[in-house]
Amino acid sequence: MQKTIKVFAPATVANVTCGFDILGFAVDAPGDEVILSLNSTSTVRILEITGDDGQLPLDPLKNTVSVAILHMLKFLNSNQGVDIVLHKRMPLGSGLGSSAASSAAGVVALNHLLDCHLSKRQLVMFAMEGERVACGSAHADNVAPAIFGGFTLIRSSHPLDTLDVISINTPKDLYCSIIHPNIKINTWVARGILNPMIKLTDAVTQWGNVAGLIAGLMSDDYALIARSLTDVIVEPLRAKLIPGFYDIKNAALEAGALGVGISGSGPAIFALSNSQAVATKVVAKMQESAATAQLLSETYVSKINSNGVKIID
């Protein structure tokens, strides 16, 4: 039996403009590396975390990856010990699903090491428990795409036994540009800024765009995808938390992006384009615009990741 496994854990973009709380996709960059080893102590331990500037807890009851793994072991009625090493290579608290990447990687790796063939849906449920520790609620819109890869619809997730994850076709030429401005947005503030009540007319606009986005993705219709990538409910509120957001967005659209939005609760901003060349140009213009607003930033360009967490070794 294999004792050690190394996996790649992709960053994920949740919401995807109109799909607040139901849609996400995985990217090839950035992404973390997670190493899992079976040990003989019957305890789950975090041996090492790099790249987090000491921000992430080593306590297995507090870290998202170990909590997900503990839930999985409990489900399996197993007292298998596990050692975990996390190499964080994506910014924390950026809206790129950093905690989800770790939990997703942990459960996929353990599923492989123990050869227990649990379904992806089941793995998402364990990883959501990791999210609960990290974010206070068990969201699936980052862990599901991190595990399934590609565009992922979470039709339902509350209560948990109604979890319904559907893989949505990813058009092959779709590329993602990401800019991460170096500011901090507290997730609680980002959620607190939302209105608990919204206009029915706005909701109708939003679900028309959600329907259009799904139809566009499933039929490789880039023009329809572009027309549908609009958010009239969340973006107008959260944009206020990101200085220069609309300038960055307009710069991306002028450079040819199909659409632009806040990744998760931000501050990262993503753009989708229909070729690598356009995505590369788009990200440069976004960074240029951010610089005008005195924002330092990191950028990434990648294809949509179609596999989710991937075994490297």
Add this chain to the structure above:
Amino acid sequence: MQKTIKVFAPATVANVTCGFDILGFAVDAPGDEVILSLNSTSTVRILEITGDDGQLPLDPLKNTVSVAILHMLKFLNSNQGVDIVLHKRMPLGSGLGSSAASSAAGVVALNHLLDCHLSKRQLVMFAMEGERVACGSAHADNVAPAIFGGFTLIRSSHPLDTLDVISINTPKDLYCSIIHPNIKINTWVARGILNPMIKLTDAVTQWGNVAGLIAGLMSDDYALIARSLTDVIVEPLRAKLIPGFYDIKNAALEAGALGVGISGSGPAIFALSNSQAVATKVVAKMQESAATAQLLSETYVSKINSNGVKIID
């Protein structure tokens, strides 16, 4: 040049549970017959209407079909005279898109007679003007499926120049059962009963289901269609206007329907099933249940109509 044309105008089911104001489909039954003839008087006239119990106006400025045709002629800068005969074979004010069927039939027929090759999108815009006369606002969720056929997404329709109609794949074994209880629901009451503000959490549930329904239709996934055919926003309010609605709905689901909902603003109720045999059984159970609530009713079973308005002669 052909001078007279006879067309079949299908009934349509708007909303389709979760897709309030953005989704509709056409059926093969019931449907009207519309006869259009070019005349040499340069006026648009309604010669005859049958099957309406004298309820529909013969005044061309007040009838939905002539208003749509007048808008089309104005666009064409034409003073062509047109004679119209309507044979109404579907109940009026039933939620089955009776007025939309007439306007849609009128503009499709005229497009053919004048051989002017206007796009379906353009024809929808004229037919929407007919809807404006009939309902007070220019909705597209009946006229678009009546003209396009099959499942039709109206991603956007306000303002009118943003009209974006997308044909959605219809799984080939999908059948529709319709029951029309003989009660009247005033469209104004049906719209007035809606809350202008809704909970964000409900909206998220709804657009998750909208996304699931589109994905299910486009991938012929009947189980996903069934899971997605849910409306947490409009149905709970409008159901109150239809005595015995939930009993009828449950009877249909117990008989094997994939999902059930109010057609448009009712009182007609539709059910979708994955075979003709199930749809036939479903409609019988719905009628039985309606009878228990002392409701007389007409019923229809048909395939989803994939062509929209069809030239008969």
